[in-house]
Amino acid sequence: MTDPALTSQLQDLGLTTYQSQAYVAAVEAGQARPNDLVELSDVPQGRIYDVLADLESMGLVELRSGSRGKVVMAPRPETVLEDLRERRVTALNSQIESVTEGLAELYDETATDQGEDGYVTMARRRETAVRHIERAIKRAECWLVVAVPADLYERIADEVTDAIERGVTVRLLISGVAEPPDLTYPADVPVRFRSAADTVVAADRRYGIYGSGHPRATNRSYLITQEATLVHLLQNFVQTVWETSAEVQDAATLPRRYLDPRRLIVDLRDELDEGRQFTVSVDGHWTDSQAAVALDGRIVDYEISGPVETDFGIAPPTIASLTVDTGDGRVTVGGWRATVEDVAASSLRLGRD
Missing domain, CATH: 1.20.5 (Single alpha-helices involved in coiled-coils or other helix-helix interfaces)
Known part of the structure; x- marks a missing residue:
């Protein structure tokens, strides 16, 4: 009779009941014929050869042919x-x-x-948040804002570089240290710095991660969402913080992608006022029919206004729209929730005329 404790432990390792009983019996015998193991292990006669073949394939026993038939050998268990x-x-x-x-x-x-009907959840572990941050950056197609501590940026730097190489417009805010860190950034990304800031990553309107940097917080929780409106709010929030932070590196290469006319106008208002010519490719939908539309044209006018004249890079305007000459006529282009313009844009790609 085999030791039930040992057979139970072997079963925990993945052996079957018969395999466990036969192996313990083989170790106890050292060397035995299969029929002898039937008596020692209580494995049925009709199953013993199949069980021993399984044990041999696992490397637990050796089957040797002798003058009186097969002999079962059990090597040292440690090995x-x-x-x-x-x-x-x-x-x-x-x-x-x-x-x-x-x-x-x-x-x-x-x-x-x-x-747009995506989820909202909370994560308490930083590693969980980092996984979502990496995933968000990889999914970005148009506009990406990244506000992270310096040590976290070093972990995601390759993902940020990949996004830039895909043509994504990236704005980077580094925090978490007293002075701007001595880090290397991609040439095509504008970088700003402030010593203390919340952790925010927002990719297009598809994926957002927010972690409060409250100085009294002992444990940081991270909000993770793919709900479009919340990601849009995170985009606006971190953009405001970015605009009011110290400049580390400037970048103004074209073509450039935008989520809506507002940011494009804020960035290029002076050049547009001077008569500089820009082309734009627009993806979105017609506001009257809701049908998808993609159009190319030249920016010939813009409007950005609110109840009072202010810095619309920080304060949201009431109206922000472009007039685009497509060659077949002029269309007005608003943001993703536009109703009065001809087109509600989900993304814009800017170029030189």
């Missing part, structure tokens, strides 16, 4: 169980990687499909 452990760990790691990849693809597809 064979260590080999078994390494194989099981390798196999488990491979399974975890495969499952993780499959679930990540499923998660990404689900999250992408959620669109």
Whole structure:
């Protein structure tokens, strides 16, 4: 009769009941014929050869042919169980990687499909927030604002660079240290600095992460959302903080992408007033029919106004629109929730005429 405690532990390692009983019996016997192990292990006669073949494939026993038939040998358990452990760990790691990849693809597809009706959740672990930040940056297609502590930027610098190379307009705010850190930034990204700031990453209107930097907070929670309106609010919030922070690096390369006319006008108002010519590619929808539209043309006029004259880089205007000459006529282009303009823009790509 085999030791029930040992057989139970072997079953916890993944062996079946019969495999566990036969292996313990083989170790106890040292060397035995299969029929002898039937009596020692209580494994049925009709199953013993299959069970021993399984144990041999695991490397736990050796089957040798002798003058009186097969003989079962049990090598030192320390050696064979260590080999078994390494194989099981390798196999488990491979399974975890495969499952993780499959679930990540499923998660990404689900999250992408959620669109404007996306989720809102809270995360308490920084590593969880960092994973979402990396994912948000990778999904950015048009406009990305990144306000992070210096140590976190060093972790996501490659993702930011990749976004810039995809043509995404990036604005970067570094914080968390007393003085601007000695870091290297991509040449095409404008960078600003302030010693203390909340952690905010907002990609287009699709993905937002917010973590408060309150000095009295002992544990930081992170809001994570794919709800379009909340991401839009985060975009405006961090843009205001960015505008009022110290400049570290300027960048003004074209073509440049924007989410709406407001930021384009704020950036280029002086040049537009001087008569500089810009082209723009617009993606969005007609405000009357809601049908999708993509158009190209030349900016011939703009309007930006509010109840009082102010800095519309910080304060939101009531109206911010472009007039675009497409060659077939002129259309007015507003932001993503425009109702009075001809087109509500979801993204704009700027170029020189």
